[in-house]
Amino acid sequence: MKLIDSTRDLFRRDHVFDFMIPGAARDHILDTTHGPILYLDNVTVSFDGFKALNDLSLYVDQGELRCIIGPNGAGKTTMMDVITGKTRPDKGDVYYGQQINLLRLDEPEIARLGIGRKFQKPTVFEHHSVFENLELAMHTNKDVWHTLFARPTGEQRDTIEQVMTDIGLIDYSGQRAGVLSHGQKQWLEIGMLLMQDPLVLLLDEPVAGMTQQEIEHTANLLVSLAGKHSVVVVEHDMAFVRSIARRVTVLHEGRVLAEGSMDDIQNNPNVIEVYLGEQPDAPDHSTESVLRRESYALGR
Numbered sequence: 001m002k003l004i005d006s007t008r009d010l011f012r013r014d015h016v017f018d019f020m021i022p023g024a025a026r027d028h029i030l031d032t033t034h035g036p037i038l039y040l041d042n043v044t045v046s047f048d049g050f051k052a053l054n055d056l057s058l059y060v061d062q063g064e065l066r067c068i069i070g071p072n073g074a075g076k077t078t079m080m081d082v083i084t085g086k087t088r089p090d091k092g093d094v095y096y097g098q099q100i101n102l103l104r105l106d107e108p109e110i111a112r113l114g115i116g117r118k119f120q121k122p123t124v125f126e127h128h129s130v131f132e133n134l135e136l137a138m139h140t141n142k143d144v145w146h147t148l149f150a151r152p153t154g155e156q157r158d159t160i161e162q163v164m165t166d167i168g169l170i171d172y173s174g175q176r177a178g179v180l181s182h183g184q185k186q187w188l189e190i191g192m193l194l195m196q197d198p199l200v201l202l203l204d205e206p207v208a209g210m211t212q213q214e215i216e217h218t219a220n221l222l223v224s225l226a227g228k229h230s231v232v233v234v235e236h237d238m239a240f241v242r243s244i245a246r247r248v249t250v251l252h253e254g255r256v257l258a259e260g261s262m263d264d265i266q267n268n269p270n271v272i273e274v275y276l277g278e279q280p281d282a283p284d285h286s287t288e289s290v291l292r293r294e295s296y297a298l299g300r
């Protein structure tokens with residue numbers, strides 16, 4: 001690994017990770033004793049007059065594993081953009097716990113408070129090993145030189161090893177991230193988020209492009225993370241959603257169309273209509289079938 005490659009990797013990475021406040025302090029200011037960990041109320045986002053989110057109200061409980069589905073353009077990614085401070089709504093309230101108004105904070109501040117986000121494309125440091133990627137994600141020191149040359153303490157090594165075990169990459173510790181499979185890179189990136197011990201994990205289409213085996217591994221991983229973390233997963237792959245689903249929210253035209261168990265969703269007439277509207281020639285009109293076709297339409 002050349003130093004120039006490492007440095008370039010560090011500056012190229014497109015999400016922020018070199019910030020962290022002690023977990024105890026963060027948990028202290030987050031009050032979820034009487035309510036959800038994420039609270040979006042009547043949120044509207046307009047792009048040139050088009051409402052990507054239209055009075056969206058959505059609540060996520062602490063430790064919950066929530067799946068969000070919905071047709072293309074429903075506003076799923078925009079919703080994550082609002083939670084993470086990337087996009088400001090025209091109106092509405094967005095709270096983290098009861099006290100923290102996320103609309104008053106910028107992206108790094110929101111991430112520092114324990115809301116971690118994974119984009120679809122993995123952005124690991126290709127020239128670094130799996131271990132080094134996790135080590136880099138742990139560092140709070142913004143000094144690049146310190147980050148590159150500081151040695152992890154015994155405790156830090158234990159944490160990294162635990163995360164490598166959790167994400168299924170313990171046997172790849174010394175492997176350069178650039179040669180990992182697409183699925184392994186996705187898990188590594190989830191591991192990098194875990195190094196910051198987030199309270200909320202937002203995952204946008206985490207299994208897109210994965211093999212069936214990788215999808216199953218990801219399902220187990222996300223189920224194991226729920227409880228300790230609140231996990232919000234946006235996915236089009238309905239077989240995957242079904243395999244992990246607890247409460248499912250269907251977004252359509254910027255608002256919640258339906259919410260409930262996967263069975264509730266599939267039997268909801270409004271959901272059936274929305275998905276059928278996209279599949280006018282569908283010979284089999286059961287929602288299960290239409291939702292399955294949506295997965296196929298996306299190449300899986």
Ligand SMILES: Nc1ncnc2c1ncn2[C@@H]1O[C@H](COP(=O)(O)OP(=O)(O)OP(=O)(O)O)[C@@H](O)[C@H]1O
Pocket residue numbers: 047051052070071072073074075076077078079
């Ligand atoms: N920056 C932007 N400028 C203009 N329009 C935008 C912008 N971002 C999103 N949109 C529009 O807002 C709508 C919602 O987009 P969004 O990306 O949130 O949908 P999505 O539910 O994530 O869809 P997909 O399943 O295809 O990822 C779409 O019509 C999209 O074209």
Ligand SMILES: [Mg+2]
Pocket residue numbers: 076077078204
């Ligand atoms: Mg999207």
